Amino acid sequence: MIADQFDCIIRNGSIIDGSGQDPLRHDLAIQGDRIAQIGDLDGATATVEIDATGLRVAPGFIDIHTHSDISLTYHPGQASAIAMGVTTQVVGNCGLALGHANGSAVFEFEKRWLAPHGARIRWSSYSEFLDVVEAAGAATNIVPLAGHGTLRKRIMGIEDREPTAAELDAMQAEVADAMRAGCWGLSSGLEYPPSAYADTTELTELCRAMKEAGGFYATHLRSEGDALVEAVQEAIDVAEAAGVPLQLSHHKAEGQTNWGKVETTLAMADAARGRGMDVQTDQYPYAAFMTALSIQVLPRWALAGAVEETAAKLADPSVRARIAAEMRQTHPDWDDLSAGSFWDNIQIGVCRGRPKIQGCTIAALAREAGVPPIEYVLELLAGVEGYVSAVNFAMGAPDIARVMRYPWTSIGSDGVGTHPGGAGGADRIHPRAYGTFPRVLGHYVRELGVLSEAEAVHKMTGLPAARLGLRDRGLLRPGAHADITIYDPATIADRATFDEPHQYAAGIRAVLVNGRVALENEQPKGALHGRVLRKTRERVNS
Numbered sequence: 014m015i016a017d018q019f020d021c022i023i024r025n026g027s028i029i030d031g032s033g034q035d036p037l038r039h040d041l042a043i044q045g046d047r048i049a050q051i052g053d054l055d056g057a058t059a060t061v062e063i064d065a066t067g068l069r070v071a072p073g074f075i076d077i078h079t080h081s082d083i084s085l086t087y088h089p090g091q092a093s094a095i096a097m098g099v100t101t102q103v104v105g106n107c108g109l110a111l112g113h114a115n116g117s118a119v120f121e122f123e124k125r126w127l128a129p130h131g132a133r134i135r136w137s138s139y140s141e142f143l144d145v146v147e148a149a150g151a152a153t154n155i156v157p158l159a160g161h162g163t164l165r166k167r168i169m170g171i172e173d174r175e176p177t178a179a180e181l182d183a184m185q186a187e188v189a190d191a192m193r194a195g196c197w198g199l200s201s202g203l204e205y206p207p208s209a210y211a212d213t214t215e216l217t218e219l220c221r222a223m224k225e226a227g228g229f230y231a232t233h234l235r236s237e238g239d240a241l242v243e244a245v246q247e248a249i250d251v252a253e254a255a256g257v258p259l260q261l262s263h264h265k266a267e268g269q270t271n272w273g274k275v276e277t278t279l280a281m282a283d284a285a286r287g288r289g290m291d292v293q294t295d296q297y298p299y300a301a302f303m304t305a306l307s308i309q310v311l312p313r314w315a316l317a318g319a320v321e322e323t324a325a326k327l328a329d330p331s332v333r334a335r336i337a338a339e340m341r342q343t344h345p346d347w348d349d350l351s352a353g354s355f356w357d358n359i360q361i362g363v364c365r366g367r368p369k370i371q372g373c374t375i376a377a378l379a380r381e382a383g384v385p386p387i388e389y390v391l392e393l394l395a396g397v398e399g400y401v402s403a404v405n406f407a408m409g410a411p412d413i414a415r416v417m418r419y420p421w422t423s424i425g426s427d428g429v430g431t432h433p434g435g436a437g438g439a440d441r442i443h444p445r446a447y448g449t450f451p452r453v454l455g456h457y458v459r460e461l462g463v464l465s466e467a468e469a470v471h472k473m474t475g476l477p478a479a480r481l482g483l484r485d486r487g488l489l490r491p492g493a494h495a496d497i498t499i500y501d502p503a504t505i506a507d508r509a510t511f512d513e514p515h516q517y518a519a520g521i522r523a524v525l526v527n528g529r530v531a532l533e534n535e536q537p538k539g540a541l542h543g544r545v546l547r548k549t550r551e552r553v554n555s
């Protein structure tokens with residue numbers, strides 16, 4: 014029986030259904046929060062009519078890699094995400110998952126991120142965290158992951174050692190607890206303390222703790238540069254031993270001497286797939302990464318303990334000399350200040366303690382100060398109040414295209430949902446938070462032809478939905494949730510740049526989350542139509 018009255022009809026659009034198939038001209042009708050019909054709906058009427066003539070109608074984009082659990086409690090509107098067409102965000106990546114944090118002193122770092130926004134930790138378990146997020150509302154759907162770094166911090170502090178048997182038990186219990194709360198998998202961030210202090214055995218045991226709940230293991234590898242191949246091997250070993258699916262997060266090769274290694278790592282993923290493992294990757298479409306400056310330059314041992322302890326080490330002349338000596342020995346090129354050298358490719362990102370140096374390269378700052386760059390960096394980290402991040406232009410264009418073309422690569426921003434105003438509006442963040450999905454469709458599809466448009470949309474929708482096991486999202490089908498992004502294929506583009514990151518994308522014409530409009534003509538409405546998706550309560554693919 015054909016209903017002729019709907020809540021919403023999107024007319025005359027080219028439907029890209031998310032499966033990888035080419036666009037087809039159709040109307041699409043929504044009833045409640047679901048897609049009711051796709052076809053010729055000339056005789057039907059609706060309360061809301063959207064004219065999509067000349068536009069694409071795609072499933073809402075699923076951002077498989079974000080850190081938006083950081084901002085959800087103080088910015089539920091997630092404007093940057095909605096403005097780039099994202100309707101579902103996976104949170105808790107790179108081992109950092111706020112749901113494991115509690116109010117104790119060891120989580121000072123998390124408080125530093127929350128406090129400037131008037132937020133604080135008001136939960137003591139992952140389940141309570143999800144309740145807090147749900148109560149605040151969210152613009153996008155939220156898919157939570159357990160995070161190894163934060164849960165290790167909860168159980169063991171920031172200590173560079175193996176867990177005792179009791180601590181390992183407690184960490185396994187915390188993983189199981191997070192899965193019961195509704196998490197979809199476990200992430201690790203093996204370049205970040207304290208996740209970095211875990212060995213392969215510990216990671217395997219923790220993956221085993223989520224296996225029964227059907228979770229996958231997403232890992233920020235131990236190295237994305239010199240030891241990339243070894244790090245991918247470790248990730249495959251862990252997932253294979255535990256018998257869980259593997260997601261290689263924001264896959265790339267950092268540093269010119271490592272460019273091309275992704276050919277090897279993707280072949281390793283294929284070989285593992287060939288013997289029955291489920292290995293996939295994700296990627297953000299930029300040549301620069303961004304993370305804490307301390308993580309990029311300091312030896313791992315110098316990062317143990319609270320942030321204050323690292324500052325104290327840098328303030329102690331003998332310890333600082335030891336750190337500098339180790340940096341020089343490991344990286345003989347780090348004293349080079351010529352154009353195109355290591356420090357020439359690194360610029361200060363967020364630095365609220367010294368906002369004037371944001372955007373300057375470390376090479377330029379060291380030259381101006383008349384000191385060797387290693388000394389400059391250590392002096393900066395010892396003296397500045399608060400978080401310092403750095404943008405590092407370390408990836409090669411051919412590698413970006415190679416990873417993007419890999420059939421099992423989804424698109425994920427690695428961003429934190431934000432908006433142009435407020436306490437974060439002046440922060441020099443990575444433009445990926447605003448630009449990732451439009452940049453793939455504009456720059457990589459339309460301008461460079463790296464992917465077809467239908468392939469690209471699949472990597473933003475059907476593919477990540479299948480990876481997660483989200484059954485009723487990621488494809489435009491009758492009965493699916495009405496998460497929909499409507500864009501203009503001729504004009505879609507990222508506007509956010511490294512110099513001016515807080516800019517909404519061009520060409521996103523409408524976004525619907527669970528059947529309701531969240532954006533019109535590039536402007537997010539601030540509506541909170543998203544849901545916290547708990548794996549335990551969703552219909553999932555088995």
Ligand SMILES: [Zn+2]
Nearest residue numbers: 107233262263
């Ligand atoms: Zn990461």
